[in-house]
Amino acid sequence: MKEKIVFILKYVFGFGLLIWLFTRFDTVEIFAVMISFDWYIIGMLLVLVFLNIYMQFYRWQYLVSSHSTDYQVKDLLPSFFAGFALRMMIPGGYAEVSKVLLMPGKKRGKVVAFGLEKYFETYIKLMLVLFALPFVIKSYSRYFWILTILGVAAYFAFPRLLRTKYLIKLQEKDIKYHGLFFKTLLFTILIFSLLMAQYALLLNNLGHLELNKTIVAVIFIWGGGLIPVTVSGVGVRENLAVYFLGQYGIPAETAVGVSLLIFFLNALVPAAIGMVFIIRKRKELKTAGSDFRQATKKILTQFNENRKIKKAQKSVK
Numbered sequence: 001m002k003e004k005i006v007f008i009l010k011y012v013f014g015f016g017l018l019i020w021l022f023t024r025f026d027t028v029e030i031f032a033v034m035i036s037f038d039w040y041i042i043g044m045l046l047v048l049v050f051l052n053i054y055m056q057f058y059r060w061q062y063l064v065s066s067h068s069t070d071y072q073v074k075d076l077l078p079s080f081f082a083g084f085a086l087r088m089m090i091p092g093g094y095a096e097v098s099k100v101l102l103m104p105g106k107k108r109g110k111v112v113a114f115g116l117e118k119y120f121e122t123y124i125k126l127m128l129v130l131f132a133l134p135f136v137i138k139s140y141s142r143y144f145w146i147l148t149i150l151g152v153a154a155y156f157a158f159p160r161l162l163r164t165k166y167l168i169k170l171q172e173k174d175i176k177y178h179g180l181f182f183k184t185l186l187f188t189i190l191i192f193s194l195l196m197a198q199y200a201l202l203l204n205n206l207g208h209l210e211l212n213k214t215i216v217a218v219i220f221i222w223g224g225g226l227i228p229v230t231v232s233g234v235g236v237r238e239n240l241a242v243y244f245l246g247q248y249g250i251p252a253e254t255a256v257g258v259s260l261l262i263f264f265l266n267a268l269v270p271a272a273i274g275m276v277f278i279i280r281k282r283k284e285l286k287t288a289g290s291d292f293r294q295a296t297k298k299i300l301t302q303f304n305e306n307r308k309i310k311k312a313q314k315s316v317k
Contacts, residue, residue, distance in 0.1 A: 010230050017235025021242065025252045033206070033257025041205050045198055049265045052194040056080070059120075059187040063113035066180055067173060070105030078277035079103050084267060085274035102277065109173065116180075119158075120188045122226065127151050128192070129223040132216050155181070195222060195266070202258045209248055217244040221259065237263065 022030070037045070057080050064071055083099040096118075100110045130148045134141035158181070196218045203209045209217075224240045225233040241259040242252045 010228075015235065017230065017239055021235075021238055021252075021256055025242075025256065029253040030257045030260070033254050034261045037202065037205060041201065044201055045265070048194055048198045048201065052191055052198070052266060053270055055187055055191050055194065059184060059191070060113070060117060062187070063116055063180075063184065064103075064110055066175060067113040067116075068106065068109035069173060071103055071110065072105075075103040078280075081270055081274035082277045083274065084271040085278055088271055116184065120184050123151075123155070124185070124188045124192060125223045125226050128219045129226070132219045135216060136220075155185075192218075192222065195262070198262050198266075199258065202261070203245070203250065203254070206254055206258075207250070209245075209250065213248045217241070217248065220244045234263075 057077070060080050060083075061073075061076050064076060079099040079102040082102055083096045086098050087096040097111065097114050100107055100114055103110055127148065130144055130151055133144040137144070196215055199218045199221075200209070200211065200214045203214060221237055221240050221244065224236040227233070227236050230236050238256050238259045241255040245255040246252060
């Protein structure tokens with residue numbers, strides 16, 4: 001019940017932020033911006049959206065194939081698109097990770113693959129925000145650069161953590177994580193670059209914005225997903241677009257319209273496709289919450305047992 005209430009409140013808060021924007025600015029102008037682009041601009045935008053979604057799928061395929069010994073290629077696409085819908089539908093920590101249930105076979109390697117997918121999305125967002133902050137808040141730039149350096153160090157430290165005895169037990173394959181981290185990092189940076197290119201395409205069609213300013217603004221707009229107050233950053237992203245693009249002279253209606261159009265194509269359209277797969281395989285998702293809670297309980301129990309054994313061994317010595 002608590003998870004459902006929090007989930008509903010996130011939706012209410014997110015749509016509340018959107019309604020607040022619509023009351024402050026010209027709603028008709030916002031939607032006029034969304035449909036004002038020429039056909040060739042929309043065509044170029046759709047190509048960038050397709051490449052963005054394809055790279056996300058390729059990253060998911062790469063991570064699953066690297067970690068799982070028991071999966072079928074035909075199950076990758078349904079699970080991938082289902083993830084877009086699940087993050088907007090199901091409250092609780094087992095939301096998007098439930099896409100793993102759409103893939104028959106062993107789940108351990110697939111769950112680790114999902115965890116790394118989310119880790120890199122969060123890590124890149126955080127690192128880009130830390131990198132951009134010194135250019136926005138110059139008075140604290142020294143501290144932001146220190147945090148950035150620590151973040152880079154964490155990138156090299158995390159593969160070692162995955163090689164600990166406890167986490168190795170959760171893995172189905174022997175993996176060289178430094179190579180895997182580098183490839184996944186490249187995929188994630190390319191995904192961000194394609195998203196940034198979408199903003200640059202639309203904003204420069206409506207006016208002119210230097211590339212460096214576009215990059216800084218998109219970093220904070222994309223990084224809005226780190227603020228867990230709404231579902232999929234709804235409302236937060238648009239308000240950040242108004243603020244940061246407004247610093248460069250972009251009208252609020254243009255900022256909101258461009259942000260909503262890109263969100264619609266990159267998130268809502270894939271979520272609609274994912275809904276089709278979820279409906280087809282809804283039986284596998286009925287027990288998603290209980291299955292993951294049981295799996296988590298089993299892992300914690302095993303961890304506590306291992307800890308007791310180690311304590312007993314130390315006391316004997």
